[in-house]
Amino acid sequence: MPVATEQSTPGHELAAQLGDTDGSPRYAALARRVRELVVTGELPVGTRLPAERDLAAALGVSRVTVASAYRTLREAGFAHTRHGSGTVLELPDDRPAWNWRSGDVPGVxxxxxxxxxxxxLLAPAYADALTRLEAYTRGSGYVPVGLPELRAAVADRYTAQGLPTTADQVLITSGAGDAAALVWGALVEPGDRVLVQHPSYPGAIRSVELAGGRCVPVPVDAADPDALVEAARLAARQSAPRMAYLMPDHANPTGISLSATGRRRLAATLWQQGVLTVVDEIAAELVIDGDPAPHVAAGLPDAAMITVGGLSKSVWGGLRVGWLRTDAALVERLATVLGHRQLSVGLLDQLAATTLVRDLDxxxxxxxxxxxxxxxxxxxxxxxxxxxxxxxxxxxxxxxxxxxxxxxxxxxxxxxxxxxxxxxxxxxxxxxxxxxxxxxxxxxxxxxxxxxxxxxxxxxxxxxxxxxxxxxxxxxxxxx
Missing domain, CATH: 3.90.1150.10 (Aspartate Aminotransferase, domain 1)
Structure with missing residues (x-):
């Protein structure tokens, strides 16, 4: 796989991105504009800022002005200086608290x-699962990588969508979120950067951070969804991320989807940049208008992407069965990590899920x-x-x-x-x-x-x- 290297932004390029930075005092206006670009994701986290002298020349201001702006960014938590590496952009963690609570409250x-x-179709699927459960009760009830019938059903679904898949390329998890968290825990090292669409699903952002990763926001434009391709290319070039997290279909929360051309370009761009991409497909088949788009991983090596999916959005949130699909060797590696965490997803749930995946249309x-x-x-x-x-x-x-x-x-x-x-x-x-x-x-x-x-x-x-x-x-x- 090609490997990207971290690059700094030349002074003239950053000056063009900054645009009008008029204000008083000038250094504060400059720092404020940089913060705006970082918060929106237009200026990727992890980008090395130009040398003070270079940016000052590009903007036509004094070096003291740029140095003061950089100091203001550091004090606000938007940058840090590393010896020998210059000033690097980051994000302060000043988001609101976020947790899981039940929303099923009468009158609310x-x-x-x-x-x-x-x-x-949920209740009939469980009724059918109960009739088949007895055949499994003589064993331990543990199916560490997933029930073979369910893995085959998921693989067949991918194949029917134009992405040839075998059962050994599928790993069953306790929901799509669990699948993504497994990937971050197994593959992300502390300090690794992960590209994320911005805005994005907060559960994914938090699970990346819990694994020690650093999210690099990539802006999403509802008026031009395919602009994500160039934004991701720029972020990958500047930030050298290890992985990416994308929702190319009906993204949460924006609802946008990439075009057929856009998704192919984005997938190929990230692969060429040496970025392993996690594709969240939890809402991919919830098409209301038009036809489903071609699968984002079609035409790429199986190891180029890890797709995660599940039944929580199409069937019911209480059915905690999900999966991931990738190269068979990587599935084995992830299955080993999963086995250290849990012995099995519930067998009755998997039996019901098998019926539901077969009847998903x-x-x-x-x-x-x-x-x-x-x-x-x-x-x-x-x-x-x-x-x-x-x-x-x-x-x-x-x-x-x-x-x-x-x-x-x-x-x-x-x-x-x-x-x-x-x-x-x-x-x-x-x-x-x-x-x-x-x-x-x-x-x-x-x-x-x-x-x-x-x-x-x-x-x-x-x-x-x-x-x-x-x-x-x-x-x-x-x-x-």
């Missing part, structure tokens, strides 16, 4: 979770129609009651990513909504820094009536909060 409309009620037909109805109801309610909120309508997935109007804080909105019986996840939990307080994720996973009621609450809070200068701190957000 839950828009913090992006998860649907159970599929009608029927499961998805119902789920897609349900999501279409709910998405359209939520969009209509927002447009009617919150006309100055900006929405990009996704072609699939589970959520809208709303741009809030000026003067409205996601943190304040989340805090005010909870006493009103509405659970929300504030925008900042989806970022790697202090970004996205002007954004709010709105899952369309609840019935239309609940969604309309939620928007009524939001409309009232919008009127109350608009114009507040200082947002109230939000409680810990629950996000799935």
């Amino acid at each position: 409309v839950d828009l913090a979770h992006g998860a649907s009620p159970a599929s009608p 029927a499961v998805l037909a119902h789920r897609r129609e349900q999501l279409r109805t709910q998405r359209d109801a939520l969009v209509a309610a927002v447009r009617e009651q919150l006309p100055d909120w900006s929405l990009t309508i996704p072609s699939g997935g589970l959520c809208l990513w709303a741009q809030l109007p000026p003067g409205l804080s996601s943190a304040a909105l989340t805090a005010a909504a909870a006493p009103a019986g509405l659970l929300l996840a504030e925008g900042r939990v989806f970022g790697t820094g202090a970004a996205f307080d002007d954004r709010l994720r709105l899952p369309f996973t609840r019935p239309p009536g609940e969604l309309r009621s939620a928007v009524e609450v939001l409309a009232g809070l919008d009127r109350q909060l608009r114009g507040q200068a200082t947002p109230r701190p939000a409680p810990s957000s629950t996000v799935v």
Whole structure:
């Protein structure tokens, strides 16, 4: 595999990215502009800043101005200086607290979770699993790499999607999140950089950090999803990441998807840069409009990517069965690590999952129609009651990513909504820094009536909060 090397940004390139840095004092304006680019992901974490003299010449300012700006960045936690390596960009950890809490509370409309009620096919699948369970009860009940029938079913699903796969390329885990956490724990060394779409699923960001990795945010543009290709190429060149985490289909929280051309270019670019990519496919088949896109890993060596998936979004969040798919040798390596952590995923769950994977087209037909109805109801309610909120309508997935109007804080909105019986996840939990307080994720996973009621609450809070200068701190957000 090719290997990328960390590079610094030349002074003239950074000057072009910075654009207008007018302000008083000049050094503070310069530092503020660098912070903006880092928070949005336009300037990758891990980038070595130009030498003070080079940037000063490119900007037409004194070296003292640049030195003062660099000092301001270091004091704010946005950079550190390493002897012999210059000044390197980083992100302070000033995000809101984030944890897991149950959203199933009577009388509460839950828009913090992006998860649907159970599929009608769930109970029949478990009934069928119970009839088959007795044949397995004479053994230990442990299936460390996964039930052979389930591994084969998942492999067949990938093959039908144009990605030839054998059962030995599949490893069964306790959900897609568990699969991703296994990968980070096994393959990420302390200090390794991992590219992540920005915004991104907070569970993935936290699991990378728990493994000792450092997230490098790559900006996502809802108006031009394929711009991610060039942004990722630039971040890989500047930051020398070891791995990447991507959601090319109906990404959480933005809902955007890459085009067929964009996904091929992105996959090839990262492979050529020596980056092993983890592709989260948990929502890939939740297509509402149009047809499924070609698989992002098609045409690449099996070892180029690790795809993770599961049944929590298509079937039910309570069914904790997921998987990963990659090169068979890498599966064996990951299976060894998994075996040290747990002996097996529950056998009854795996039996039910086998039936559901075999019948996934029927499961998805119902789920897609349900999501279409709910998405359209939520969009209509927002447009009617919150006309100055900006929405990009996704072609699939589970959520809208709303741009809030000026003067409205996601943190304040989340805090005010909870006493009103509405659970929300504030925008900042989806970022790697202090970004996205002007954004709010709105899952369309609840019935239309609940969604309309939620928007009524939001409309009232919008009127109350608009114009507040200082947002109230939000409680810990629950996000799935």
